Amino acid sequence: MNTIINPDRKSWSEILKRPTFTTASLESVVKEVFDEVKENGDVALKRYTEKFDKVSIDNFTASKDELENAKKVVSDELKAAIELAKNNIEKFHASQKIEKKVITTANGVECWQESRDIEKVGIYIPGGSAPLFSTVLMLAVPAKLAGCKEIVLCTPPDKNGNINPAILYTANLVGVTKVFKVGGIQAIGALTFGTETIPQVYKIFGPGNQYVTAAKQVALSEGIAIDMPAGPSELLVLADESANAAFVASDLLSQAEHGADSQVICVSNSKNFLQEVEREINTQIEELPRKEIAKKAIENSKLIYLENNKDILDLINEYAPEHYILAVKNEDYYLNGVINAGSVFIGNYTPESAGDYASGTNHTLPTNGFAKAYSGVNLDAFVKKITFQKISEQGIKNIGNAIELMAEAEGLQAHKNAVTLRLKSLK
């Protein structure tokens, strides 16, 4: 690993650079598939599924039988774990509901906000080696709480045309409306335009490879909302000598096993501690089934020694980590000072995996520095907040003249007239 001692501020942007990630070159592939899906619907989906997933699918909708069967296959132990996670995620996301608060901004002028569900949402769950049923929980639970009426899930079939049972089981448990066996660019295209089988949605959520990421960007330019722009996953740990080096190493490795382009950073005010973390990583990594992936990610990763609290805080905010573990004695200083981060994990017994699965917070978070401008997925992501205003006769008398003056100064006479007519009627 790269150990960096007291880097000066000028070098920070170079040190904190993410592995490059661009999907612009994939745009033409995406557009080709999108055009096909738009024009030929299910026929195009079938063709691309044969081409990319090497399987011929006649009915994209997961059947009742398949859902029932998944219930039998998933172990009772795993079911109980999923239930526990679901409850915690529900509790936390339910607490994010806003109450209607009517504000009298001026006498006779009442304003308020109300949340309404995004009626149709699409959830993309990648296939491949890791069946991400946890992501089904993270996206469908808040969608259901928000009241979304149509919650559509797309995930690629395996070579036998099946979907992982844990994904099917979880989708059914949390109230996904329909599960479709379709993945990749063609799935995002189907959610963008709709086909005979798959409904068009208003917003698309979920992780994916570079093709899915590129497809979500094109969907965005077609007027479909997306959860957030994507990049490789990342973790920054801030730890001092009060932390446990073995725990810290295990957290860094849990991030590193995601992919060779994952980034992990450990910042400390103790050189000894950083050395201990490095030793622990070298030991623990050998036991991992995904050690080849983890080793590549660890090669690009950094141990950073900084003495000064203010420097440490500024560096972390400059990086804007997706996941941020805080295991230091003076945690209040860092909690109050954090400005840019996706999710924060506090203390020695709060591993990142807790938030990935079961603490209750969401694991769909802004990567790549996007935490400077974006929130992670929360209940807000599944609703719109509509504003309302109700003005009484007295109210328009109170603010009408100000409106007339401002409209006039902006040269918008009809805007003024809408008030003038009402004020005249009240004389």
Next chain:
Amino acid sequence: MNTIINPDRKSWSEILKRPTFTTASLESVVKEVFDEVKENGDVALKRYTEKFDKVSIDNFTASKDELENAKKVVSDELKAAIELAKNNIEKFHASQKIEKKVITTANGVECWQESRDIEKVGIYIPGGSAPLFSTVLMLAVPAKLAGCKEIVLCTPPDKNGNINPAILYTANLVGVTKVFKVGGIQAIGALTFGTETIPQVYKIFGPGNQYVTAAKQVALSEGIAIDMPAGPSELLVLADESANAAFVASDLLSQAEHGADSQVICVSNSKNFLQEVEREINTQIEELPRKEIAKKAIENSKLIYLENNKDILDLINEYAPEHYILAVKNEDYYLNGVINAGSVFIGNYTPESAGDYASGTNHTLPTNGFAKAYSGVNLDAFVKKITFQKISEQGIKNIGNAIELMAEAEGLQAHKNAVTLRLKSLK
């Protein structure tokens, strides 16, 4: 105007079609200007300002003298009106702050959300005939409340190199950090990449012509957040015989005067009422200074007669109006049933102009059907919500096993190990 009687559902999507609006063809122009600004900074800004705004600017920063002078030029009457609007907007947006609520999702597992400001935001204010100082209020007031540290405003200079005094006065009043005399694509490029004079920001807000709209889309693909996708402004009025046809006509016209591509729709369960509205429009329109613009917009606009409450509600939600005026006796039915809208104006004395200027709600709202997935600008738009979790020894004992099981089932052994190590240490 187009009067449509009892249209059947199949024809709705055709009837409710917006004037077409695409900026894809402008992408290459935008990219050329962006490349120039990225490479040559202020020099490029100067050149494009000469080319597009026909004025040579040596210093893009509005000076203290200019700000002082604006205070003298703006009338006391208008100052008082701006002050009233500012107070109402502050009151309403301040009410949107979220309190920190610590949720114990499981015994020993605490989760909460906290808002943090987006540190650097850019506000674009168009030049041209209407000096939109009201938009300065709508964007800078919540930015200031959110705690944004750098609030940068760009607006094009006139042919003498000046900015409208009402814009300067308002920007100074509400705490905009810096005002720059630069407009168009080059302004959005400067906010995206930063130049010697203009800082890079994390999110860009504000209206603009098709070039600015296209530039914001390209900024988005460069990793800068934007407020929302844009389209022509629009208003839908739902009114019955309890409403006042002259008022309704004045509201429709206030929307129509924005631009030839504005869309206005009036829905009613009374044919007589619709006829009256049409007569009123024909009379009132003649008095408007912007009547040529308004006439073009009115040509594309619709009066829709529908008998049935449920049909009316569904049609409105299908349209997803940016502005929605509700002037009917059974208003509760429609208030409870609204799902897709930007801002709702209730009753005979709540003209759209009230929300445009001074009721307290925001006037930056989703157009073009985007109200199906997007909120208007509110306090949320200037913050990120960061999640926090703190797990005690007891807490990890309570949820640790579930995490281990789920991580294992997803094939992520290092995720499991981060928990296993901690659980072992507690035995």
